[in-house]
Amino acid sequence: xxxxxxxFIEGLVITAIVLVLIQTFFEDLSIVLGWDWSVxxxxxxxxxxxxxFFTMEFLLRFFTAVSRGEGIEYLLHRKGWxxxxxxxxxxxxxxxxxxxxxYFGGSTVAGLGGVFNVLKVAKAIRIARILRLLRLLKIFKxxxxxxxxxxxxxxxxxxxxxxxxxxxxxxxxxxxxxxxxFAPGVNEEHDAAEDVLLGQFDEGxxxxxxxxxxxxxxxxxxxxxxYSRYDNAYxxxxxxxxxxxxxxxxxxxxxxxxxxxxxxxxKQNLSFFILILLLVAVFLLYYxxxxxITISDPVHIMRRGFEEPGYNLEVLIPGTYKNDEVFxxxxxxxxxxxxxxxxxRRGGEKPHSDLSMDTLSDIFKENK
Amino acid sequence: xxxxxxxxKGFVRHLxxxxxxxxxxxxxxxxxIISFLDINERQLYPTLTSEQFFxxxxxxxxxxxxxxxxxxxxxxxFQAYLRRFVLEQLDLGxxxxxxxxxxxxxxxxxxxxxxxAQVAHKAAGRRALTGSFNALAYRLSEKxxxxxxxxxxYIRFEIEKVQRLRMSKEEVKNLVKASLLIAPAxxxxxxxxxxxxxxxxxxxxxxxxxxxxxxxxxxxxxxxPREVLKSGVESNLSFLDYSDLLTTSRITTxxxxxxxxxxxxxxxxxxxxxxxxxxxxxxxxxxxxxxxxIKMVDELYKIAAENGW
Numbered sequence: 057x058x059x060x061x062x063x064f065i066e067g068l069v070i071t072a073i074v075l076v077l078i079q080t081f082f083e084d085l086s087i088v089l090g091w092d093w094s095v096x097x098x099x100x101x102x103x104x105x106x107x108x109f110f111t112m113e114f115l116l117r118f119f120t121a122v123s124r125g126e127g128i129e130y131l132l133h134r135k136g137w138x139x140x141x142x143x144x145x146x147x148x149x150x151x152x153x154x155x156x157x158x159y160f161g162g163s164t165v166a167g168l169g170g171v172f173n174v175l176k177v178a179k180a181i182r183i184a185r186i187l188r189l190l191r192l193l194k195i196f197k198x199x200x201x202x203x204x205x206x207x208x209x210x211x212x213x214x215x216x217x218x219x220x221x222x223x224x225x226x227x228x229x230x231x232x233x234x235x236x237x238f239a240p241g242v243n244e245e246h247d248a249a250e251d252v253l254l255g256q257f258d259e260g261x262x263x264x265x266x267x268x269x270x271x272x273x274x275x276x277x278x279x280x281x282x283y284s285r286y287d288n289a290y291x292x293x294x295x296x297x298x299x300x301x302x303x304x305x306x307x308x309x310x311x312x313x314x315x316x317x318x319x320x321x322x323k324q325n326l327s328f329f330i331l332i333l334l335l336v337a338v339f340l341l342y343y344x345x346x347x348x349i350t351i352s353d354p355v356h357i358m359r360r361g362f363e364e365p366g367y368n369l370e371v372l373i374p375g376t377y378k379n380d381e382v383f384x385x386x387x388x389x390x391x392x393x394x395x396x397x398x399x400x401r402r403g404g405e406k407p408h409s410d411l412s413m414d415t416l417s418d419i420f421k422e423n424k
Numbered sequence: 425x426x427x428x429x430x431x432x433k434g435f436v437r438h439l440x441x442x443x444x445x446x447x448x449x450x451x452x453x454x455x456x457i458i459s460f461l462d463i464n465e466r467q468l469y470p471t472l473t474s475e476q477f478f479x480x481x482x483x484x485x486x487x488x489x490x491x492x493x494x495x496x497x498x499x500x501x502f503q504a505y506l507r508r509f510v511l512e513q514l515d516l517g518x519x520x521x522x523x524x525x526x527x528x529x530x531x532x533x534x535x536x537x538x539x540x541a542q543v544a545h546k547a548a549g550r551r552a553l554t555g556s557f558n559a560l561a562y563r564l565s566e567k568x569x570x571x572x573x574x575x576x577x578y579i580r581f582e583i584e585k586v587q588r589l590r591m592s593k594e595e596v597k598n599l600v601k602a603s604l605l606i607a608p609a610x611x612x613x614x615x616x617x618x619x620x621x622x623x624x625x626x627x628x629x630x631x632x633x634x635x636x637x638x639x640x641x642x643x644x645x646x647x648x649p650r651e652v653l654k655s656g657v658e659s660n661l662s663f664l665d666y667s668d669l670l671t672t673s674r675i676t677t678x679x680x681x682x683x684x685x686x687x688x689x690x691x692x693x694x695x696x697x698x699x700x701x702x703x704x705x706x707x708x709x710x711x712x713x714x715x716x717x718i719k720m721v722d723e724l725y726k727i728a729a730e731n732g733w
Contacts, residue, residue: 353695360693366685369696370705394702395709402681402714407459410444413467415460 069113073195076106080188081329087322090315093296097158104151110143110191135193135216142190149184157297185325186227189332193219204352211347215339219332226328250312254305273300274311282308350377354386361389365401365408368394431477432493440497447689449561450505451554454498461487502557503541509560510537514602518595522649532647539644540605543612552608555680562686564679565600569593571727578719582671589672596672599655603676606645606656610637628662628715662715674717678707678724681714700733701725 083099117139121130130136193216240248253268257275262283265272273291275283299318303310354371361367371386378387401408439445439460445453461468469483478486510533519527543549559565572579573593583589583596591599610629629637638653645653651670659676663669682703690699697705704725711718727733 349695353693357693357696366687368685368702368706369690369692369699370702372695372697390705391709394706395713398706398710399713402684407462409456409459409463411439411442411456411460412444413464415439415442415444416468416471 070195072106072109073191076103076110076188076191077195079103079106080191081326084322084325084329087315087318088326090294092293093299094293097296100151100154100158104147104155107143107147107151110139110194111147114139114143138190138193138216138220141187142194145184146187150188154298185321186223186230186328189223189328190219192332192336204348204356206355207344207347207352210351211339211344214343215336218335218339222328222332222335254303254308254310257306257308257310269312271313271316272310273313274309276309276311277307349374350380351382354382358386358389361394361397366410368398370394428478428489429493432489433497435477435490436494436497448687449554449558450498450502451550451557452686454494455551455554457494458491461490499544502544505561506540506557507537510605515594515598516602518591518599518602519647519649519652521589521591521595522651524647524649527647532645535645535647536602536605539609539612539641543608546611549608549611552611552680555682555684556604556607556676558683558686559604559679560601562683562688564683565597565604565675567731567733568675568679568724568727569597569600571731572723578723579671579675582674582720587671599652600672600675600679602652603656603659603672604680606641606653607659607676607680609641609644610634610657610660628665629660631658631661631666634658634661663717664712664715669717671720674720677714678716678720681707698728698732700728704728 079099079102083096083103086096086099114136118127118130118136121127121134121136131140250269253265257265259282262275266283266285272283273285273295274281295313299315300311300313303312357369357371361369370390371383373383373386373390377383436457439457440453445456448456465483465487469486472478472486473481478489481489514533514536516527516529516532519529519532540553543553570593572583573596589596589599610633634654634657637657638650641653641657642648642650655670655672656676658666658669659673659680661669661673663674663677682700687699692698696702704721707714707716707721708718708725710716711721
């Protein structure tokens with residue numbers, strides 16, 4: 057019963073990992089393709105649900121391991137750290153702020169502005185989202201891609217190292233870019249130009265500003281709208297609380313779209329997602345079979361030959377790898393050991409049988 | 425006593441039903457079970473002397489009882505197969521091509537069956553019969569001789585030009601099958617396989633002994649041409665010692681040795697050679713030791729490799 061519950065939970069976790077990867081992909085794609093806010097809200101809510109699920113999964117696994125005195129073992133050797141980085145920071149820094157903005161930020165800019173400093177939240181979210189790519193490792197952890205434990209461990213190690221280094225490098229560089237005051241780049245120059253333009257705003261040059269700032273959505277003075285790029289129905293369909301920011305200057309309130317920023321970020325995220333997906337695919341589909349063919353398979357065949365008296369299959373030696381240490385050993389096995397084994401087997405008195413004592417376990421048990 | 429026999433029979437049946445022995449021939453199963461008993465004597469004895477099995481018996485008695493029942497069961501199936509094979513499948517028509525006019529084929533088949541039954545009553549003969557029997561059951565002569573005749577290489581040349589067999593490939597196949605059945609007769613008629621230590625270790629005999637076996641066999645198999653008996657008996661000689669061995673003798677040796685431990689349902693691990701290709705390649709390294717004809721082994725190795733056997 058306990059085994060069934062465990063396998064049900066494991067199955068649930070694997071399903072959730074597959075679904076969260078799909079959700080991650082579509083969340084970014086929805087931004088790039090400019091899907092309706094209602095669809096994006098469903099995706100964001102699903103993202104929060106997954107983060108909550110994986111955080112609970114991590115906490116359950118961690119505290120179960122701690123209760124058995126295996127906390128460190130779980131975190132370090134059973135890759136609990138991947139479970140941690142792919143859940144807790146995402147819940148805290150990514151999906152919780154998004155959910156608060158979506159459901160408690162209100163539909164007015166004033167409400168949203170009152171809850172968060174929007175840019176800071178957007179930056180934190182942007183950085184944290186990268187950690188979601190570590191979830192590919194979670195599913196990799198579950199795939200039994202080869203029968204050899206050695207191959208599993210080696211392929212898993214190289215995949216984990218490559219993906220972790222890639223994700224953490226992206227994460228660290230993003231963090232540094234957001235926090236260290238480097239010399240102004242394109243974005244900073246754009247922000248400065250925007251500040252100047254907004255500072256010089258008066259109602260007479262509104263059409264110049266409309267062209268100069270494609271992100272300008274609405275201008276208000278004393279809660280009265282004096283300019284709006286789109287009608288209210290458009291805003292309701294395509295804009296969510298996280299899609300714009302708010303700025304005050306000279307008694308005017310400016311609502312500026314964050315969509316261009318989000319699209320750039322989503323494009324980058326999709327590129328990273330595809331990069332990491334391809335890395336995992338290459339390790340699974342190319343490196344893992346390569347490792348099996350050149351290392352674990354010949355070792356497995358030789359082990360069986362040494363262990364099982366009736367096993368006399370030779371190792372196939374591919375011409376390309378014939379000088380590898382493993383295949384040089386295999387050549388000795390084929391040319392020296394197997395012939396000697398055959399001589400010993402045919403000439404010797406030592407019996408061998410493919411039957412084991414397990415064969416009788418049932419009738420011996422019946423008769424106990 | 426009958427209760428003990430029933431227990432022994434049940435025990436044997438249980439072992440015979442083991443999936444590890446599925447698709448093996450009766451003699452292979454028998455050998456596997458005997459080896460199993462000998463290897464696991466220490467573990468089996470305490471349980472088999474419990475109240476439920478054979479209390480108070482010595483290991484020798486228990487082993488004798490179990491093996492006795494095993495041999496009975498094996499004999500039933502082995503003899504039935506052999507009878508069916510010899511009477512229905514083996515075509516002795518090739519004898520007409522060896523200078524015997526109007527051979528009494530039915531009598532010859534009965535004599536052959538009688539001979540193999542006698543051989544099977546001796547432990548060493550039974551072991552030797554395993555390779556021959558397996559080679560027949562797994563139809564080795566069918567598939568290899570078919571391939572040999574589809575090319576014009578060494579073995580075909582040896583059959584047609586050296587041994588001068590003026591017969592079709594079907595007749596050659598049947599000659600090899602008859603050779604396989606006659607070959608273990610050396611254990612019936614020359615139990616010690618007299619010879620030097622070297623030949624004993626390799627399982628070969630010397631020509632002097634072979635000639636004596638052939639002479640004796642002429643009384644057991646009166647209508648068989650000497651060449652057929654020679655083909656079977658001399659398969660126990662080393663080609664390295666006697667380079668004039670008949671081609672069919674050399675083929676018989678290789679087939680019975682290959683088939684001895686043959687596992688038809690063996691799963692080939694990824695990265696491993698196929699079973700028969702592996703066996704022939706090992707045989708290439710061991711040809712001096714076992715007295716094989718290296719050119720013949722090379723050709724059979726290529727056939728196995730080309731066909732993925």
